[in-house]
Amino acid sequence: MSETQAYLPSAAWQEQAHVKGMAAYQALVAESEADYQGYWARLAREFVTWQTPFTQVLNESNAPFFKWFEDGRLNVSYNCLDRNVERGLGDKVAIIFEADDGAVTKVTYSELLAKTAQLANVLKSRGVKKGDRVVIYMSMSVEGVAAMQACARIGATHSVVFGGFSAQSLRDRVQDAGAVMVITADEQLRGGKALPLKSIVDEALADGSCPTLKDVIVYQRTGGKIGWVEGRDHWLHELLAGQSTVCEPEWVEAEHPLFLLYTSGSTGKPKGVQHSSGGYLLHAALTTKWTFDLKDNDVFWCTADIGWVTGHSYIAYGPLALGGTEIVFEGVPTYPDAGRFWKMIEKHKVSIFYTAPTAIRSLIKAAETSEAVHPARYDLSSLRLLGSVGEPINPAAWEWYHKHVGGGRCPIVDTFWQTETGGHMITPLPGATPLIPGSCTLPFPGITTAIVDETGNDVPNGQGGILVVKKPWPSMIRTIWNDPDRFKKSYYPSELKGYYLAGDGAIRDADTGYFTITGRIDDVLNVSGHRMGTMEIESALVSCTELVAEAAVVGRPDDTTGEAICAFVVLKRPRPTGDEAKVIAKQLRDHVAKEIGPIAKPKDIRFGDNLPKTRSGKIMRRLLRSVAKGEAVTQDTSTLENPAILEQLGQAY
Numbered sequence: 001m002s003e004t005q006a007y008l009p010s011a012a013w014q015e016q017a018h019v020k021g022m023a024a025y026q027a028l029v030a031e032s033e034a035d036y037q038g039y040w041a042r043l044a045r046e047f048v049t050w051q052t053p054f055t056q057v058l059n060e061s062n063a064p065f066f067k068w069f070e071d072g073r074l075n076v077s078y079n080c081l082d083r084n085v086e087r088g089l090g091d092k093v094a095i096i097f098e099a100d101d102g103a104v105t106k107v108t109y110s111e112l113l114a115k116t117a118q119l120a121n122v123l124k125s126r127g128v129k130k131g132d133r134v135v136i137y138m139s140m141s142v143e144g145v146a147a148m149q150a151c152a153r154i155g156a157t158h159s160v161v162f163g164g165f166s167a168q169s170l171r172d173r174v175q176d177a178g179a180v181m182v183i184t185a186d187e188q189l190r191g192g193k194a195l196p197l198k199s200i201v202d203e204a205l206a207d208g209s210c211p212t213l214k215d216v217i218v219y220q221r222t223g224g225k226i227g228w229v230e231g232r233d234h235w236l237h238e239l240l241a242g243q244s245t246v247c248e249p250e251w252v253e254a255e256h257p258l259f260l261l262y263t264s265g266s267t268g269k270p271k272g273v274q275h276s277s278g279g280y281l282l283h284a285a286l287t288t289k290w291t292f293d294l295k296d297n298d299v300f301w302c303t304a305d306i307g308w309v310t311g312h313s314y315i316a317y318g319p320l321a322l323g324g325t326e327i328v329f330e331g332v333p334t335y336p337d338a339g340r341f342w343k344m345i346e347k348h349k350v351s352i353f354y355t356a357p358t359a360i361r362s363l364i365k366a367a368e369t370s371e372a373v374h375p376a377r378y379d380l381s382s383l384r385l386l387g388s389v390g391e392p393i394n395p396a397a398w399e400w401y402h403k404h405v406g407g408g409r410c411p412i413v414d415t416f417w418q419t420e421t422g423g424h425m426i427t428p429l430p431g432a433t434p435l436i437p438g439s440c441t442l443p444f445p446g447i448t449t450a451i452v453d454e455t456g457n458d459v460p461n462g463q464g465g466i467l468v469v470k471k472p473w474p475s476m477i478r479t480i481w482n483d484p485d486r487f488k489k490s491y492y493p494s495e496l497k498g499y500y501l502a503g504d505g506a507i508r509d510a511d512t513g514y515f516t517i518t519g520r521i522d523d524v525l526n527v528s529g530h531r532m533g534t535m536e537i538e539s540a541l542v543s544c545t546e547l548v549a550e551a552a553v554v555g556r557p558d559d560t561t562g563e564a565i566c567a568f569v570v571l572k573r574p575r576p577t578g579d580e581a582k583v584i585a586k587q588l589r590d591h592v593a594k595e596i597g598p599i600a601k602p603k604d605i606r607f608g609d610n611l612p613k614t615r616s617g618k619i620m621r622r623l624l625r626s627v628a629k630g631e632a633v634t635q636d637t638s639t640l641e642n643p644a645i646l647e648q649l650g651q652a653y
């Protein structure tokens with residue numbers, strides 16, 4: 001990582017950026033170090049409009065259940081909508097919505113406020129109150145964003161479930177959250193196809209196993225045929241008719257749970273990550289301003305789905321809190337062809353573009369196969385900044401993105417963060433940080449990331465270790481819904497001196513101190529930037545009780561998706577080969593799709609008479625990882641009960 005490889009911010013960039021140059025970055029870091037609470041308090045006053053100003057900044061008395069700005073009151077939706085209208089931005093476009101078929105709808109701040117207020121009135125009319133949980137199972141739409149904002153407006157806690165999750169996953173989340181309402185659409189349009197949403201909700205709720213659930217509100221997107229449960233189901237447009245476009249915001253305490261977002265961990269059960277209102281909003285807005293350098297005339301496009309945290313912080317909240325103009329895109333990057341992203345950047349004059357490495361890698365492949373979808377064929381001159389999120393970006397993809405999408409002139413912010421962190425943790429600031437492809441560079445000012453060993457001691461630069469955050473920060477996870485013990489054990493294990501455990505390994509460069517994330521250190525996989533637990537997939541496989549006796553799931557590197565899911569399965573019948581193996585593998589993939597969702601389908605399924613185990617019966621996953629990669633097993637297998645099994649599991653069919 002020598003200095004010569006670094007991409008330095010141009011003089012023009014340094015001059016115009018919100019954070020101008022490394023000295024400015026260092027001054028912010030120094031400010032946060034000199035007076036940690038004072039630093040965050042200053043920013044919380046600058047970025048958030050408080051109905052009741054806070055007098056306390058950080059309450060550590062019940063660590064690790066930290067509280068920020070505890071006695072302050074605010075409303076997140078007020079901050080994202082009314083406040084912008086009040087400062088004269090009512091006619092400014094908040095959202096440019098592009099549908100799957102290319103139709104464009106523009107929604108101004110006044111319109112989004114009216115829509116949100118009406119929707120909030122609908123929720124109130126159905127009896128939804130402050131603190132109630134509302135599950136949102138929607139496609140990418142203005143209504144999806146408005147539904148999130150409407151919950152925030154009345155102090156209901158939303159839990160958005162990604163539209164690709166199965167009925168079973170949706171049911172688990174509705175139950176765990178104790179949701180009173182599901183907001184959904186009849187269908188969603190993606191890649192020219194209508195895909196079901198409402199029928200999946202019906203299936204999830206069919207057996208009456210969600211006793212807290214009262215209402216299902218349905219946004220009519222396609223007009224496709226759907227089932228209907230009288231009394232429970234309501235069309236959104238019918239409930240909206242006659243509702244006032246004014247809805248007084250509910251002023252909530254800063255710690256009030258704005259949302260739960262379920263994510264995967266090391267056990268079979270996803271965890272409901274609980275975020276606050278005040279601290280979360282602060283970091284979403286602050287990082288949007290400093291990391292993305294958002295300005296009044298920018299057109300910002302984050303391609304994430306609102307079902308993931310990126311779509312929360314950088315679609316539903318951050319850009320709106322700053323009065324920005326953003327794109328919401330319903331479709332997929334490859335429809336009608338793999339030039340869709342570039343075409344949309346050209347059409348809408350997008351200036352800031354934020355996407356995932358998997359998308360970049362698949363578009364590189366497409367561009368290499370067909371000139372017609374190469375970014376060079378489009379006018380991308382409106383772009384000034386690029387971003388990457390969700391997984392490590394390999395230097396080759398970084399260089400391509402920089403050269404062919406950014407025209408060599410746009411900095412790339414490789415932002416490391418997590419569902420639990422609420423916003424960027426380690427990231428370049430585009431007018432300040434020299435960029436090194438493959439490194440997420442340095443901590444965001446005020447964020448105290450470090451690399452330690454198993455006992456929480458700092459390791460020297462150049463030596464890999466465990467990524468931690470030493471001090472609490474405003475947008476951090478507050479708890480796991482219904483499971484405070486799991487929160488403590490997962491994120492604040494006693495041996496780590498009270499540091500937050502991110503679950504990733506990392507290394508700092510010996511010269512620059514730059515961070516590079518080396519991947520998860522727990523049983524979590526990252527496939528196309530989607531986070532999945534190996535245990536979740538294993539439990540989905542073994543729930544196919546008529547077929548599966550035992551299953552072990554590991555990740556293996558994949559050129560496009562980063563990691564691919566590889567499942568080793570022992571059946572309750574003799575090990576299949578040839579065509580029979582193919583048929584059963586398909587059956588198992590479909591079963592996983594039904595249990596979790598298509599994103600969790602294993603790419604490889606290998607069958608064995610057994611799994612590699614120690615004499616005490618523990619599955620030796622490190623060996624399975626080698627087998628999955630197709631490598632010769634060079635590790636010590638002396639503790640293995642049944643060494644011959646490795647060869648069998650390595651065989652394709």
Ligand code: PRX
Pocket residue numbers: 263309310388389390391392393414415416417418419420440502503504517519520526529530531
């Ligand atoms: O392993 C890290 C990886 O994604 C994990 C968090 O996943 P999730 O909670 O789904 O949030 C994704 C969007 C923020 C992390 O623990 N990850 C995220 N961003 C990066 C990354 N790995 C390397 N570089 C990144 N920029």
